[in-house]
Structure formats: C-alpha cells, structure tokens
Amino acid sequence: MSEEAVVLDDFDARPGSTASLLRTVVGLYVRPLGGWISAAVLVRLAGDLGIPADRARTAIARLKQRGLLLAERADAAGYRLNPAALPMLERGDRRIFDIRTMSEDEPWCLVSYSIPESRRGLRHRLRRGLQWLGAGAVSPALWILPGHLEDEVEELLRDVGVREEAVLFRSDAPSVAGSLADAVRTWWDLDALRGEHERFQAAVVELPSAATDRDAFVAYVRLIDAWRTLPYLDPGLPPSLLPADWPGERSFAVFAELSVALGARARGHVAAVGGRSRRSRMVIDPRRPPDRRRMSTPRRFPAAVYRHGEEPDPRFTLANERTLLAWIRTSLGLIAGGVALEVLGLDLHPQQLRLIASLVLIAAGIATPLLAWLGWIRSERAMRLAALPGSLLAPVVAIAVTVAGILVLVAALL
Structure with missing residues (x-):
C-alpha cells in the first residue's frame, strides 16, 4: 500500500480490542523509537498486553492494510510509520494529552455546509468527522463546537475535500428561544456522553497494579486505550451548560493523575525492550530534522546507561x-x-x-x-x-x- 493511498482513521477499533491496543502502542511508542519498530519488539509488547503472538501478527497485518504501518526491513523485519499517518497521530496527541475545557467567555465555532446528494459519501464522512471532533448538531447542515477547535475543523474540511462547500462562523453567544443549557441538551447527546465517562471510570478501576515497569506499561496502554476516544467525543463544554453531577471533571482528573504516575515507567519498559534493536534506537523520523538529543553513540561508556532512552539536558x-x-x-x-x-x-x-x-x-x-x-x-x-x-x-x-x-x-x- 502506498503512503498516500488511504485517509487514516483513528476510531475504527473498539477500545480494549486487540486492534485498538496495538494501535495505541503504535501511536504512543513508534515515534520515540525513531519511526521504525522491529516486528519482534511489537509482538513482544503485544504479548505483555496478553495478546497471543498469532493474534498480534494478524492485527499488525490489518494495521498495514489500514495504512498506519509500512513494512520495512532493516537489520530485522519491521515496520515504519506511514508519513501520511503523522498528522492524525499529532492531532491525537493534542486531543488526548492537551485537555482543554471551554471557558465561559470563549467564542463558539459554527460550521455550515451545502453538499449535493451526488456527493453524499463526502457528506457522510464530514458528519462523522464532526461528531468525532465533539461537535453538536444544530441541524443536519449546521454544527456547533467550542471556538478552540476551529483549526481542527479546518483540517477536517481539507482532509475530506469539502472546504469550498463549507463556511465557518464565530459567535460569542448563540441566541436561542430558551436557555442555552437547554439548547446544548438538544445539540449534544449528553446521556450517551455521560455513559462514555462512566465506561472510562469503570475501566480505570480494572487497571492492573504497577508493581514493575512492565506492569506500568500494561496499565498505561490500557489507560490510554480506554481514554483516547473520550476527548474527541467530549468537547469540554463550560460547567454552567452541563448537569451539576457531570462526570467529566472527575474523568479528566483521574486520567491526568494516572498518566503522570504510569507514563515514565511505561516508556522505560518500552525503551528496555525496543533498545535491543539498534535500528529502533537510531532511526530518525524522515519528516523531521535530526534531533541531536536522540543520536547517542553506542561507544559511550557505560553502554548499559547510554543505550536507554533519550539524551537528557x-x-x-x-x-x-x-x-x-x-x-x-x-x-x-x-x-x-x-x-x-x-x-x-x-x-x-x-x-x-x-x-x-x-x-x-x-x-x-x-x-x-x-x-x-x-x-x-x-x-x-x-x-x-x-x-x-x-x-x-x-x-x-x-x-x-x-x-x-x-x-x-x-x-x-x-
């Protein structure tokens, strides 16, 4: 499959499934390893997550079919990230880790479009994309979302190829017949969104203990996998427009706390496993200039120190x-x-x-x-x-x- 053959989608796999867990591993760790990972290391990390080797290889093949990975042999059989996937992964980084809540005085962004029936396939893709940006549906062709997501709307319109058919407006406060909070309940399915928060909080309770770095890796990947769709579905509406018992704030706090507690130890485990592959340590993402902090030489003493992680300050x-x-x-x-x-x-x-x-x-x-x-x-x-x-x-x-x-x-x- 060529690098530009597909438009990549980050929401096809159900959280907790083999495909979703491996997609999470790839999104989190292949870039820090230089954009390339050996097949053996990827299967080993899947094994740490309880995924049998044969099932892992099948799921990896599907990731190749989806265009996320490209087969590339170096000193061993392996895969590199499709450069076409990098914008999607970077967008995911922003939504997953840079959590934003709309302030009371922040403007709204409204998206209006007119796409003819002959192009209904694009219309469907645009509506689906707006839903995954956390937009609410005012009407079938008018959507609303917090103003800080405007750049992501622009990117979506370009990716779908309908920028000419859409118009974006900024509004300080939409004027509605009743209260804005009542209108929000019609534009967004808050009951379904509440269910997503409760699902995430239930998944957190089931995370394994992190007695070792390997355990921390398992817990962290499952944490991110359970969380990764929620920041897309929840646009972070102001508290004044949400029910008093809204679970969003607790979800955000739990995620932030566990992410800090587990993230570094999980990276340590991946560095220890992936560091055994010389290519995994040294390859630099071809779309970015070389980073001197990642170009440590294997001749430095002691090698047990310098073969791990990134060069510190x-x-x-x-x-x-x-x-x-x-x-x-x-x-x-x-x-x-x-x-x-x-x-x-x-x-x-x-x-x-x-x-x-x-x-x-x-x-x-x-x-x-x-x-x-x-x-x-x-x-x-x-x-x-x-x-x-x-x-x-x-x-x-x-x-x-x-x-x-x-x-x-x-x-x-x-």
Missing part, C-alpha cells in the same frame, strides 16, 4: 557527575576520619571500640565511591527515561557515621 548530566564527585570527597573524608582515630591514639577505653569505629569509617569510605558510581549509573539512566530513582547511598553513609560516632562516644564515656 546536558546540565542534568553534569549535575549528576558533580554529585558523584561530592560523594567521592565524602569517602575521602570518611577514610581520613577512620585513619585519624588510630593515628592520633586517642585515650579511649576499651581500645577495641576505637578500632571498630575506625574500621567502620574506613569501610564506609571504601564503599562510598562504589555506591556513588552505581548511583550515578542509575540516575543517568533514569534521566534518559524521565523517572528518577531513589538513593540508598545517603542512608548508608549516615548510618555508618552514626555507628562510628556512637562507638567513639561510648569509648570516651568509659
């Missing part, structure tokens, strides 16, 4: 190195303190306590550089995956110094 890397050097200075101080206890020959009794305190400080001083190095590796890798880890070094050193201090104090008192 250099200032963070240098700060991490300064932290490493600070711990090394701490280790020198610990060793010096341990040696000083013995060399100065302090009159402490029993002498064994002084010796033990000295050995504790020296041992802590020896262990600190090693632990600092391991901490540097963990932090550097984590910055490349956008999820900083905790540190065990500080409590270890604190405990060692505390124990040595107690021993010296006891010896001094005795």
